Amino acid sequence: MAIVNRTPDSFHDRGSTFALEKALERVKQAADEGADWIDIGGVPFAPGPEVSAAEEIDRVLPVVTEARHLAVVSVDTFRPEVARAVIEAGAGVINDTSGLRDPAMADAVAGTDAQLVITHSLAPPRTPWPSPRYTDVTAQVAGFLRERVALALSRGVRPDQLIIDPGHDLNKNTLQTLEVTRRLDEIAAVGYPLLAAVSNKDFIGETLDAAQTDRLSGTLAAVVFCITRGARIVRVHDVAATVDAVRMTEAMLGWRPPVYTRHNV
Numbered sequence: 001m002a003i004v005n006r007t008p009d010s011f012h013d014r015g016s017t018f019a020l021e022k023a024l025e026r027v028k029q030a031a032d033e034g035a036d037w038i039d040i041g042g043v044p045f046a047p048g049p050e051v052s053a054a055e056e057i058d059r060v061l062p063v064v065t066e067a068r069h070l071a072v073v074s075v076d077t078f079r080p081e082v083a084r085a086v087i088e089a090g091a092g093v094i095n096d097t098s099g100l101r102d103p104a105m106a107d108a109v110a111g112t113d114a115q116l117v118i119t120h121s122l123a124p125p126r127t128p129w130p131s132p133r134y135t136d137v138t139a140q141v142a143g144f145l146r147e148r149v150a151l152a153l154s155r156g157v158r159p160d161q162l163i164i165d166p167g168h169d170l171n172k173n174t175l176q177t178l179e180v181t182r183r184l185d186e187i188a189a190v191g192y193p194l195l196a197a198v199s200n201k202d203f204i205g206e207t208l209d210a211a212q213t214d215r216l217s218g219t220l221a222a223v224v225f226c227i228t229r230g231a232r233i234v235r236v237h238d239v240a241a242t243v244d245a246v247r248m249t250e251a252m253l254g255w256r257p258p259v260y261t262r263h264n265v
Contacts, residue, residue, distance in 0.1 A: 001037040001074060001235040002030035003199065004067075006059040007044050023063050031070035034243035037093065038067045039235055041076035045097045045125045045170060057085050064089045074117070078125050080104040087114045093163070097170065098125050100148045103155060110156030117163040117195055118148045122171035129171045137176045138183040141166045145190050163233065165195040169203055177203040181226065188230025196231035198222040199238070220245045228253070 004026045008018045017023040023040075030038055042059035043051045051059075060075055064086050067073045074093035075086040080102060083094045087108070095117040096105050101124055109116045120141045123129035134140050145164045152162060166180050166187045180187070181198075188194045204210065204218035216238055223234045223242055227249050236242040250256035 001039050001195070001233055002026075002033075002035035002071075002239045003039050003041070003235060003237050004030065004063060005041045005044070006063060007041060020062060024066050027063060027067045027070065030239050031067075033239040035071055035239045037072040037074050037233070038070070039074040039076055039093075039095055040064060040067065040091075042082070043077070043125070045121070047126050047128050050126075053079050053081050056082050060086060061089055064091050068092075078102065078105070080108040083108040083114075087112050093117060095119070095165075097121060097165075097167070099144065099167075100151055103151060106152040106155040106157050109152075109161060110158075115161045115163055116152060116157055117165050118145060118152065119165040119170065119195075119197075120144050120167040132171045132173065132176065134176060137172065138180050138186050141180055142187050142190055145187065149190065149192065159192070162192045163195050164190055164192045165197060168196065168198050169201045172203075174203040174206040177201070178207070181222065181229070184226055184229035184231065193232045194230050195233040195235060196223070196226035197235035198226060199234075199236040199242075216241060224249050 004017055004023055006018055006023050017026045027038055040060050040063045042056040064073050064075060068090035072093060073091045074095045075091045076095040076097060077083055078096055078098035083105060091114060093115045094109055097119045099119050099121055100106055122132055149162055168177050199219050200212060200215040204215045204222060208218045210218060220241060224245055234242065247256055251258060
């Protein structure tokens with residue numbers, strides 16, 4: 001899952017694809033580099049200036065229209081009205097980083113062909129949550145996801161529409177995120193396809209003492225580890241390098257044959 005943000009304040013790309021022309025260029029590049037899905041965002045999760053639903057729709061809709069011909073389109077939003085608009089425009093996935101904080105998000109997806117990503121977080125998007133506390137972070141994340149899955153199902157979302165995401169770094173410090181990653185198989189045991197959004201995040205930077213622009217190797221290590229623990233979708237900024245890492249991992253796990261075999265044949 002490639003990331004294309006139409007935001008001026010994204011934590012990693014710092015607005016580099018905020019301009020529509022740049023966002024569309026990035027969409028094509030991501031598809032050319034092998035992205036299966038393209039995740040389009042109009043509002044970051046982190047605290048920042050208010051963005052209205054109308055402005056969010058204006059940001060993401062033209063990118064959805066372009067990307068839907070190249071890959072599966074996912075839209076990162078916590079607003080049901082935005083979800084309805086982008087599904088109508090051809091989006092195949094709603095990536096709700098609020099974890100159904102507004103249950104109407106489930107209503108927006110129910111009865112459609114779109115899928116819904118339910119992500120763990122403690123605070124609403126755009127809201128600070130300093131010093132998060134857990135007694136058992138992995139068990140609590142798994143419990144939250146089970147509860148929100150049950151909520152989605154109760155509102156008519158089909159089981160085959162659901163994807164879960166433990167929310168790496170979302171209202172979690174580095175030690176908590178590392179523990180969730182180490183025990184990711186317990187999250188996968190919730191029983192739905194698991195998305196891992198680890199790309200260039202602060203838990204990588206703090207673990208390696210790496211600047212925001214120097215976290216690719218740590219990201220690739222995290223991606224490979226997450227796959228071996230049950231992740232089936234990985235959300236990343238650096239598509240080409242991640243595609244190679246994922247395909248190599250799949251080959252070593254016996255899930256993908258080599259492109260060719262000449263050595264010592």
